[in-house]
Each structure stands twice: as structure tokens, then as C-alpha cells.
Amino acid sequence: MQRYLVRRLLAVIPTLFFASVIVFLVIRILPGDAVDLMIKSSPFIENTEEMRRQIELDLGLDQPMHMQYVRWVSGIIFHGDLGTSLIRDTSVGAEIAERVPVTMTMGLLAVLFALVIAIPIGVYSAVRQDTLGDYVGRSFAILGLAVPSFWLGTMVVILPAIWWGWSPPTRLVPFVEEPLRYLSVFVIPAAILGASLAAVTMRMTRTMMLEVLRQDYIRTARAKGLEEWLVVTRHAMRNALIPVITLVGLFIPIVIGGTVILERIFVIPGVGQLLLLAVQDRDYPVITGIFLVVGVFVILVNLMVDLSYGLLDPKVRDQK
């Protein structure tokens, strides 16, 4: 088990290297650059060749790209420093750290929401295959897949405002002071984000349950005289949920993408908002910083999912 863990952690290094190179390059290949934007948007900066070179020198953008990369990476490795925002002159690391808890809360709530809704419905749908309940469950799943979250989010903000003059809460209070009020801000966006995840999870759960319920050992369990609910929970779900857990790992990028949109709609100051602003400003260090943090997070979650696999599947657990 330990050896396996070390091996997996070592495998993270090349993944991170390639991810960082891609992140770094792609942003710089994009048309439009920060210096242009700065000069155009600020009345105090003269639009001269000299001024431009000065800014580039200050920001380190005058150097060749590979040198920029080395500087960026060594800053991260040796100082834990993700760089400084080109626009606001603040530490990228601090900016991200401040917003991570917000986005994390929303993402976790969304995933939790998805699982709590989807697994029971998926199991029910499979156990009652081709009954009315199954059709209703599946219809909701397709609805959840078909309705885009940006549309649903917009509707939830706009319609109640028009009809009743009500809008969802957006003001964040510190979690430690009023945890419930803090969480209340996230409930609606998390539910919207969770709905699309729930749809996928439900279908996956249903498929896996149907597959498992056909297995010989389910027949053995029934032949022992087990009640059907025990057959389902003790014998079937355990085996059916292993692949569903992996799905949660795959959710993370979707969740992060979703938070960018929903944070925007619900005016929640999370990492998504920061990213959106940074892209508009071509604020390279912020963008690359966020991508890197997200990348590391996704890799770690996938690692955790693999490890949780072991907890559920004895065959994997013992081989490590």
C-alpha cells in the first residue's frame, strides 16, 4: 500500500510538468496581451514604444519564453510563489488562497447534492427496472443532462426577481460566525451545478446496478434467503458503486468549469470569478496560477479516488 502510494505520487511529477508547460504556453499564444490592455485602459500611461518596453521589463515579459517559464517554475518550487498579478500588483497565491474556500464549498456541496440525489434514484431505477418509477427517474436524468446550468442559473436569478422581487442571497458572511448563513449563499448554485452531475451519476448508478443484479452472486444471496433490500444494499450496491466513485473524480473539472459560470451569475467571489477577471485582463500570472492550482487539485482528487477504490474493492486493496 505504501509503495503504491509513493509510486502514484511520483507519477504526479511528469503530469504536473506537462500541465504547467501547456498552461504557460497556451495563455501566451492567445491573441491580445496585458501590456496593450494596460496602456489602453490607463490614462496615465503614454502609448510609446519606450513606455511599452519599460513595462515589459518591469513585468519580466521582455525575456524569451523559456526563460520566463524557468523563472515562473523556480519561483513556485523554491519560494512557493505563484508570481504577482500584472494588473493589481498583488500576490497570486494569496488571491487564490482567499477564494479557494468559497469555490471548494460550492463544489463540495454540488457533488454532495449530486450523490445524495442520484444514488438512491439510480438504485431504485435499477431495482424497479422498466416500471413507472424507473421511467420518471430516467426522465429527470435526461432533463438534468439537457438543461444547461448557465440557463437554469440565469432563470433562477431573473424569474423570482421579476415575479416576487426576490433574489438569491449573495452576501458572504464569515463561515465561523454564521455557518448556516454562509452556506445558504451556495445552496441554489450548488443545486444547479449538482443537477447536471446528478443526471450522469444516476444513469451510471442505474447501469452498474443492472449489471451487478444480473451476477451469479446476487442469485446466491437470494438463495440464502436474504430479503431483497439486503441483497440490494449489502451485495449489489457495494459492487455497483465502485465505478460510480471514479465518476466523482471525473466530475472535478466539470465542477470547476461550472463554478466559473455560476459564480458569475450568483455574484459569488470564488476562484471562478477571479479567473474570469484575469482572462479579461490577460493577467498571465493569475491565469496560470489558477490553472496550476486546479491541475494539482484534479490530480490529487483522482489519486484519492484511486485509493478509495481500494477500500471498496478488496482485490485492488490487497495487491498494493
Added chain:
Amino acid sequence: MTSLLEVRNLKTYFHSDGSVVKAVDGVSFDVRAGETVAVVGESGSGKTVTALSVLRLIPDPPGEIISGEIRFAGRDLLSLSEAEVRKIRGNRIAMIFQEPMTSLNPSLTVGRQVGEPIEIHQRASRKNAWDKCIALLHKVRIPDPEQRANAYPYQFSGGMRQRAMIAMSLACEPELIIADEPTTALDVTVQAQVLHLLKELTRETGAALVIITHDLGVVARYADRVNVMYAGRIVETGQTSEIFNNPKHPYTVGLMNSLPRLDGDVRFALQPIEGHPPDLANLPSGCAFQPRCQYAVDRCLAKPPELSEVNPEHLAACWVDLNVTA
């Protein structure tokens, strides 16, 4: 002697794509307390479906027990509620399945699975069930049962898994054990050990045993009586020795001729039964075996033969008298 299990005119059909597959079509047989009865036949002859019908484990849909009676210890299982049948399954009638590889749950320990019937039927605590399970594993001669009970099925060999299945079936000391091809998936060397163990333990506990098999060697060695099945019907039934010495149905004769014998003349090649088992959704007219039967006469095409007495302990369903013809 009264029968422990009486199956009367059992019909189990499967519905698929608009056609009806008559997997079991009017089967009757008895199992007396403590005896070993074999059900023998080719794949698709309805052996397994018969066994699953007894425990009412036929998946519905697509399967359905159309009619018949399954009397176990005086009660008709087909008229019991699901809850009442559950109290019998694993408790008074236990089943051993064909594939030890897939018949055990991969994510539960062997010990947990073996002890589970005790947990449910005797309302034993998990600890209590575990202790009894160790004793059971010991009984089926799994070495080091305290350790092995903690293992998962994939850590067991096929033979060990089937021993665990036997332990599981014995857990509640059932009156009847149905073993569906218990050794088909095992190595030949292990087959004999497992069957021997099964026979020995049922004799010890006084349980009746129904062995479902396609292997006449198994029948000859372990069964007191035999039911030969073909295309969802029993075509011949009787004492094992009687059936082997005096087979009356051409299919039974065919099965025996396709079996290698140590005491037989090596110069004679084995004679396989020509043709294929019939399509159960579209049976031939008359006797189902008639298209493959070398003795078939006109009458065989016209009307299916019923089981009739050869002697009080031996019934066969054939229009032709083999002694006269052969």
C-alpha cells in the same frame, strides 16, 4: 416412505421476443428424506431451471412458473408468500451453484458470506455467525479456517470456493440441498474430492441431496435414484442401478454410449448422440427426442409419450420397447 419434496407437473416458461421457451414442461419427481437424487441431461434440458423453480428463484420477467405443485415437507411452495419462501431458502433448502468463481460476492469476506444464512435465519449476531462459520469451514476441510475466513473469494482456488459454498449451504442444517453442477467448473482431480465431501456431509447431517449434472459418472457413484431430463421433460426415472442396467429410453442409452468406460472394450469408439438439442421455443411434434432417435417410429411423430411403468421403481417415456427392437 413419504417424500420430502414432491414436484408435480411443474411448468416453467420463459418469454422472449414474443415466443415462449418451455424450459420446464411438466416435470414431476420426488425426493425422499436423506436420499441422493440426480437430475441428468444435456445443457438446456431444463435441469437448472427446475432447481431454481423449487426455490422460486426464476427471474420474473422473463421467466414464469406457469403451473404445477412443489410440495416441500407438506407445504406447496408455489402458494407461499415471498416472505415465507425466504424463510425456507438457505434455511431448509439450500442451493450450491455451478460457478464458484462468480457465485461468491467479490467484495465480502468468505467468512461473512458463509455465516450469512445463520445471521438471517437464526437471528445470530455477526460474531456468533462468524464462530459458527469457522466451524463450518473446518468441516469442509478448508485449512486454517480462522485465517481463511477473512480472505476474499478471489484469494481462493476454485475447489476452495466450492468448499466454501458447501459450507454455506450446510450453515442452517437444511433438510434438502440442491447442487447445480457443483463440480463442472472444477479440475477433474478436485471434482471427486468436492463431491465426496458433499456426499459425506449430507449423510452426516441427514440432508437429502439433489445433484444436477450432465455427468453419468457422478450419477453412478453418488445417486440413489436418477431422473433423466430431455427438452424440459423427464424421460426416464428410477433406481440408479436399474437405470444403468436396464435403460429404457433411447436418450438414456445414448448418454451411456457416449460415456467412456474403464471396463469397456477399448476398440469400440464412443458413440455421440447425433444432432442437437431441440429449440425449446419450437419443439418438434410428438416426442421431443424423435428427430435424433434411431428407433423412432411413426407414432413418435404423432404423439409425445407419457412416463409409463417399466416396473414400480422405474418409469420411462418412450413408445418403443428397446428390448424388442434391439
